[in-house]
Amino acid sequence: LPPARRPYTEPETRHDLGRMDVKCRHCGALHWMAEKIAKSSETNPQYGMCCNHGKVVVERLEEPPAELQALLVDNTTQAKEFRKNIAQYNTALSFTSLGVTEDHSINNGGGPPIFRIHGELCHQSGALLPSEGHKPVYAQLYIYEPQAALDYRMENNTNLQRDTMEILQRIITEHHQYAPLFLHAHEVLAAQPADDVSVRLRVAPGVHARRGNLPTANEVAVILPNQPNTEPRDIILRRRNGPLLRISDLHPAYTPLYYVILFPHGENGWHPDL
Template sequence: MCGALFWYGERTRGNVRNRAIQYYNCCKGGKVYLPPYEERPEPLKSLARFDSDARTKKFIANIRQYNCLFAFTSMGANIDNAVNDGSGPPLFKICGQVHHRIGSLLPQEGSTPQFLQLYIYDTVNEVENRLRCLNPTKESIQNIDPLIVQELIKMLDEHNPFAKKFRMARDRLSDYEDEDFIIRIVGAREGDPV
């Protein structure tokens, strides 16, 4: 069996002779096998630990901000805020379909690059651009280590197939500035990472 933990009330049946309790809701009695996760690349492997130094503790404490720094798209949805009347814990209720918003590959003139634009536009100043788009408040930026951001950029460039595609688009745009480009991401075939 897979070793998943269950509540007693989730048992499927028990063996009367040896009093063994059986559960089938996870792996269907060993019929479903999920391969283990691939090992995380560095620096994520070292940073995403809960038993380490001050640097990794600060990373874990600000992991949502770091995650936002590397988002390719923004989320689009019809969010219902009427459920938050102050009488209970805050809720995030979405009505209808959730979708991802992908804008232009390049920001409008005078605008700060955001989301996937950060993988293409002004990558010489990429760390600063990422920090600028995070949040206008200085306090949130102070919690982010620019060296970690630089290490994560390098990791994504080496291991993330989408980052590689957008870096390729950056290179093509710089080689052929007068050309128009369309990036089309087609659903992955089995075994294809993109």
């Protein structure tokens, strides 16, 4: 029989790699000694799988604001409720929506919840103002006054705590680097006479900092009708109407625009120019 089909028997001796406590001298990642590059010595081990010999530098994320940190670690009733519903709070505050066909039939039992989908998962961005007869959602709520935005969020999430939602909304509005950019994009579009104009958000390539490489107020470019001068990785924002647009998973904002609680400062994620 092939080895994979033979009955399992316990080996006479177990293979032991020892402790994973050898640090990469470039990035500090922990490794087993056996993972070192073959040509390096045990007195000066070198590793390539973590940072490619120091060629890849990923800055540390900023510490979360104090109020969010308390919700993440405290044992208060409010903090426990927040952690229990953290995914729902995140969705209520995210700038983008999740484009996915979810299979809910698998969660009919009593076990832990399972997230199962059919097809592909993506993040989507819509217009900055809701269509007539529709209520604002996602990034649209960052255009509204805070109290009105909070009312809309609670209307769609009646099982959540209003005081917790208010804290989180204030944190994201004050700290997330994309929040003022969406507001400015709305102001730019509102000043245009035509309805079918849009703006593009493009992070400058070749800049490694997680912050400080967003377009400035003057660099939020207006795209005039019939002048397609965008790139596949642009985030295109329209003032009103139009279909949901898919955000490229290569855009630095792909992750922080959706996972706002994980990235309350809006630090840019992975992108090809990292």
